Amino acid sequence: MRIALAGNPNSGKTTLYNAITGKNENVGNWSGVTVAKKEADIKKKYNPKGMDVRIVDLPGTYSISPFTGEEKITRDFILGEKPDVIINIVDGANISRSLFFTTQLLELGVPVVIALNKSDIVSKRGDQVDVDALSKALNCRIITTTATSEDGLLKLMNEAIEVGTDKKPQIQPDFQGKDSKDSDTARQKFVDDIIKKCQVKNRDASKVTLSDKLDMIVAHKWLGLPIFFAVMWAVFSFSIEGLGGYLSGYSNDILFGEIVPNAANSFLEGMGVSPLLQALIVDGAIGGVGAVIGFLPLVMVLFFCLSLLEDSGYMARVAVVMDRFFKKIGLSGKSIIPMIVGSGCAIPGVMATRTIDDINERRMTTILTPFVPCGAKLPIIALFVAVFFPENVWVGPSIYMIAIGMIILGGLLLQRMFDWENTSSFIMELPEYKIPSIKYAFSQMIDKAKAFIYKATTIILVCNTFVWFAQAYSWGLNPVEDQSLSILASLGSLIAPLLIPLGFVGWQLAAASITGFIAKENVVATFAVLLAVASEEALHLPGGVLAEFFTPVTAFAYLAFNLFTPPCFAAIGAMNSELGSKKWLFRALGFQFGVGYTLAMLITQIGSLVVYGKPAVGFVPAIIITALIAVYLVVTIKKSGSKGAKVGVEA
Ligand SMILES: Nc1nc2c(ncn2[C@@H]2O[C@H](COP(=O)(O)OP(=O)(O)OP(=O)(O)O)[C@@H](O)[C@H]2O)c(=O)[nH]1
Numbered sequence: 069m070r071i072a073l074a075g076n077p078n079s080g081k082t083t084l085y086n087a088i089t090g091k092n093e094n095v096g097n098w099s100g101v102t103v104a105k106k107e108a109d110i111k112k113k114y115n116p117k118g119m120d121v122r123i124v125d126l127p128g129t130y131s132i133s134p135f136t137g138e139e140k141i142t143r144d145f146i147l148g149e150k151p152d153v154i155i156n157i158v159d160g161a162n163i164s165r166s167l168f169f170t171t172q173l174l175e176l177g178v179p180v181v182i183a184l185n186k187s188d189i190v191s192k193r194g195d196q197v198d199v200d201a202l203s204k205a206l207n208c209r210i211i212t213t214t215a216t217s218e219d220g221l222l223k224l225m226n227e228a229i230e231v232g233t234d235k236k237p238q239i240q241p242d243f244q245g246k247d248s249k250d251s252d253t254a255r256q257k258f259v260d261d262i263i264k265k266c267q268v269k270n271r272d273a274s275k276v277t278l279s280d281k282l283d284m285i286v287a288h289k290w291l292g293l294p295i296f297f298a299v300m301w302a303v304f305s306f307s308i309e310g311l312g313g314y315l316s317g318y319s320n321d322i323l324f325g326e327i328v329p330n331a332a333n334s335f336l337e338g339m340g341v342s343p344l345l346q347a348l349i350v351d352g353a354i355g356g357v358g359a360v361i362g363f364l365p366l367v368m369v370l371f372f373c374l375s376l377l378e379d380s381g382y383m384a385r386v387a388v389v390m391d392r393f394f395k396k397i398g399l400s401g402k403s404i405i406p407m408i409v410g411s412g413c414a415i416p417g418v419m420a421t422r423t424i425d426d427i428n429e430r431r432m433t434t435i436l437t438p439f440v441p442c443g444a445k446l447p448i449i450a451l452f453v454a455v456f457f458p459e460n461v462w463v464g465p466s467i468y469m470i471a472i473g474m475i476i477l478g479g480l481l482l483q484r485m486f487d488w489e490n491t492s493s494f495i496m497e498l499p500e501y502k503i504p505s506i507k508y509a510f511s512q513m514i515d516k517a518k519a520f521i522y523k524a525t526t527i528i529l530v531c532n533t534f535v536w537f538a539q540a541y542s543w544g545l546n547p548v549e550d551q552s553l554s555i556l557a558s559l560g561s562l563i564a565p566l567l568i569p570l571g572f573v574g575w576q577l578a579a580a581s582i583t584g585f586i587a588k589e590n591v592v593a594t595f596a597v598l599l600a601v602a603s604e605e606a607l608h609l610p611g612g613v614l615a616e617f618f619t620p621v622t623a624f625a626y627l628a629f630n631l632f633t634p635p636c637f638a639a640i641g642a643m644n645s646e647l648g649s650k651k652w653l654f655r656a657l658g659f660q661f662g663v664g665y666t667l668a669m670l671i672t673q674i675g676s677l678v679v680y681g682k683p684a685v686g687f688v689p690a691i692i693i694t695a696l697i698a699v700y701l702v703v704t705i706k707k708s709g710s711k712g713a714k715v716g717v718e719a
């Protein structure tokens with residue numbers, strides 16, 4: 069038997085799904101978290117009779133006629149694959165809006181059971197719902213639930229399974245004007261009449277609640293943006309420089325700097341393993357993976373804080389605050405959700421662009437979302453901050469401000485380079501503020517930590533075993549004394565000249581960036597393998613081996629280069645499927661590469677002039693390339709219409 073969960077966005081479908089299946093799919097306190105269908109078996113606890121029951125979680129939707137890609141998934145599933153039962157999750161705190169969709173579901177013939185969810189909020193407000201009357205009016209069973217504490221879920225599942233076994237078709241609601249041209253109005257009137265009969269509200273709608281008061285401040289026209297920056301600054305400082313940085317320092321220096329490699333060395337020596345294999349394991353595998361996992365505490369602290377913020381309902385306000393500014397660059401507040409999701413990982417971030425109905429806005433958001441530093445880029449940021457800017461506490465958080473800046477600048481450029489019009493309007497439903505749940509933030513953090521460790525011990529491990537091998541052997545498969553004769557050196561040297569205008573000299577830097585396209589953590593892991601093999605000095609300490617390759621200015625530029633050029637291959641794959649055309653994929657990659665490259669070049673060249681009073685390496689080619697880029701921009705912008713001329717001059 070297949071049971072589908074359907075309902076409005078943010079009503080608690082995925083929370084309920086996770087509770088009854090034991091899965092850990094993403095939930096979030098805003099609309100449009102789930103963008104793809106998810107399916108799993110129901111837990112034994114909720115299936116005492118041991119029937120064969122599958123649960124399908126669907127993206128939220130307001131109506132059966134879809135507007136956006138993820139709503140279409142819901143409609144196609146319900147109409148096309150006909151589940152045996154639909155559990156319609158209704159947000160009890162928002163009944164009047166939810167029932168519109170409910171009446172549409174009731175017309176499909178598939179039996180419906182309603183979960184009147186968030187009943188904890190309803191009773192806290194002192195509101196009352198006459199469940200029996202509502203159930204009679206709609207001709208279907210209704211169970212009150214609180215998905216977050218699993219209240220009522222057993223009863224709900226029992227009812228749903230019973231209804232599914234009975235196979236009686238759903239009785240349709242019958243109201244005047246249902247088949248008329250103006251059926252939506254008639255439907256809304258039908259719903260309003262039911263609500264009037266079944267719901268008693270305690271709250272005086274004209275009263276200003278605490279939530280309203282908070283919104284007047286954090287979503288204020290002028291205060292909103294500075295508050296957002298301050299909040300983000302606090303979160304990133306705390307994670308990168310504060311507690312997260314402190315814990316990571318410990319795990320890098322002591323745990324993965326001494327304890328683990330020493331233990332591994334003495335263990336392997338005891339086993340009588342050959343020195344070469346020992347080097348492969350300790351320097352290659354453990355060194356590379358350890359350099360990444362060393363930053364785990366920092367990643368965990370950041371995601372803990374972000375989950376708290378998101379669960380409180382604040383992130384949904386950010387979308388409203390950013391809407392005003394994003395409108396000017398052809399985006400809207402809707403684009404902020406993919407970007408917030410992208411701060412965890414660009415792949416779900418890019419997938420979340422599906423919630424945007426306007427195709428131009430969707431494409432632009434897909435191209436710009438990878439500019440947000442994801443969890444995998446965090447170790448790169450933390451490493452460079454620890455080595456080059458230990459005293460400048462502003463550098464870490466400033467990366468995120470630069471990311472926002474690049475998104476806005478990128479949007480402006482994209483808008484002028486390709487002619488497109490934005491037709492979207494933005495309505496964001498604001499969830500009520502709540503005290504964020506520590507348990508939720510903790511489980512999110514553990515989830516992210518697991519994914520981080522998994523990646524480090526699989527893809528990063530494999531890559532860096534290869535990197536170790538490629539820096540230790542020549543093409544003839546003979547071990548080399550001098551790294552510069554190795555396979556990796558010859559591969560890196562192919563790319564290295566491209567990086568000269570950016571002030572990056574050395575095949576090692578090229579090699580690290582290339583492995584970074586496989587997974588961004590590889591940049592750190594590759595440095596650990598390459599440089600630690602070549603030197604006794606620690607990678608993570610101020611003035612460590614990295615300082616031989618960079619000045620603080622070029623270090624900052626290298627950071628920017630790795631953050632703002634295209635994301636890892638997996639994320640590029642996600643971009644490919646969301647953009648839906650090769651032409652746009654190439655445009656997107658070209659754009660991202662152009663932005664990252666130019667930014668790094670400008671930081672190096674202008675920064676070196678300003679800070680050290682002399683140009684960096686590659687100054688002359690940099691000027692030539694800058695001129696070429698400027699000409700290209702002017703030509704493209706001119707071509708794409710008269711409104712571009714203005715920016716052409718600025719560029
Ligand atoms: N107070 C309370 N909050 C709940 C309850 N169920 C879910 N929530 C919260 O509601 C928010 C949205 O939950 P989700 O499960 O992501 O909602 P969804 O319906 O899957 O949303 P979309 O995927 O966007 O359609 C989260 O912050 C949950 O913690 C409940 O019974 N009571």
Ligand SMILES: [Mg+2]
Nearest residue numbers: 081082101102
């Ligand atoms: Mg969901």
